[in-house]
Amino acid sequence: MRKVRIRENSWIARLAARKLKFHRVAIVIGRTIFLYNVTSANFIKSRRWVMHELKHVEQFEREGWFRFLWLYMLDYLKAGYYNNRFEIEARNAETEEGLLFKYDLSAYLKPAS
Numbered sequence: 001m002r003k004v005r006i007r008e009n010s011w012i013a014r015l016a017a018r019k020l021k022f023h024r025v026a027i028v029i030g031r032t033i034f035l036y037n038v039t040s041a042n043f044i045k046s047r048r049w050v051m052h053e054l055k056h057v058e059q060f061e062r063e064g065w066f067r068f069l070w071l072y073m074l075d076y077l078k079a080g081y082y083n084n085r086f087e088i089e090a091r092n093a094e095t096e097e098g099l100l101f102k103y104d105l106s107a108y109l110k111p112a113s
């Protein structure tokens, strides 16, 4: 399993939240999920949201960093956020449980008591 990192209180996520007018935001760059206005503990609890963001991690791996950022930006300019093909793909992956086994977020899970 590939380790994915989470960073809270991220300035880049804050910029994205402002731009998109979202209250809370998660943004993926490479294998790191940057959060704004949500703790990693609360983020992790939202499985659909986690799967959505893990799909973006997969997109980064599939397309390669520069290609992905470039294609995402082009689609964003053309179609906006919601109709961006990478967002559509990520929304469709919100029930793709396999992603939870492909990527390792165990560092952010509470130890079983």
Ligand SMILES: [Zn+2]
Pocket: 052, 056, 086, 087, 090
């Ligand atoms: Zn997304």
